[in-house]
Amino acid sequence: MPRYVLTGPNIVKKIDSVFNYLKIRNVKALLISGNSYTKEIALDVIKNEVEKYNHEVVHYSIENLNDVINNLQDLAHKIKEEKINILIGVGGGKSIDSAKLLAWYSNKPYISLPTNVSHDGISSPSISYIISQKLKSKYDIDFGLKSPLAIIADTNLIIKGLKYSLAAGVGDLIAKFTAVKDWRLTHLLKGEEYSEYAASMALMSARIVEKNIEVISKYTEKSVSILLKALIGSGIAIAVAGSSRPASGSEHLFSHSLDIIAEKEGFEPAQHGIQCGIGTIIMGILHGIKWKKIRNTLQMVKAPVNSKELGIDAKYLIKALTIANKIRKDRYTILGDTEITPNIAEKLLKMAEII
């Protein structure tokens, strides 16, 4: 579990006190960011803030997560050589997952410093499933779990990037409705271990979003703090369960499938949370929950709810649904384990008014 969670406007100014709480002396930090908006924040804001206290900072920006996978050993070597004692992931999923992965691999602590609220990777101990698979195939190692030592979420920084991330955050959180249903189903049907506590925490995150969607949709600091509360709750649910089970079910499998197809076919997938939102509508129908309410919640924050708004061709959505129950053998869901034909996938997507 994270030891310190600091959220609020300009909270980044407290970064030195976080080092103190964590008893990290002679700070030498590795800042990891993306290479556009988050790079600016890392260099213009965070680096200055850390250097103010005579700490040393090394910066590394990544294009995509493959960068870290491909350079894992070099980077770990650099961390050792330069005597880095704390990693800080600045940005969204990619930067924070990179910091998480590197921190785990080189056995160093890391701080999560999110600049958006687009998914619960900012607080969870797990990395993206696709990346963990790449790690497995390239180095034959299994990523364990690694929680951030601290989360510093500066709402001012997040508000600046809000228009890109708010709708995705809502999608990733609403996904917990079907994820928990899938978990419970697998518990009852296959005897998978189930934690009522972790399940309730994940569900609470989805409920917080549904209940406060009107306030969230105003794009204010209040929106950010509600989303952060829910995202952090979901990350902790994952830590309690010791797996991403409470936060990731069939709707996530659908999103992962779209990512796989996008890479193969050479198109740009939508954000993780956006795709999960669409997945939740589909799986909501299968689970017999109020899927229209889920769709309304997504629409309140202008999240795409169909193929056209998503900008992904119907044929890829159909394909994604046919492979979603095959990509992850260890995760049984409402999609079952028998073949889903393109015909059935198409019918279901039409029923959900997605195509």
Ligand SMILES: [Zn+2]
């Ligand atoms: Zn997710």
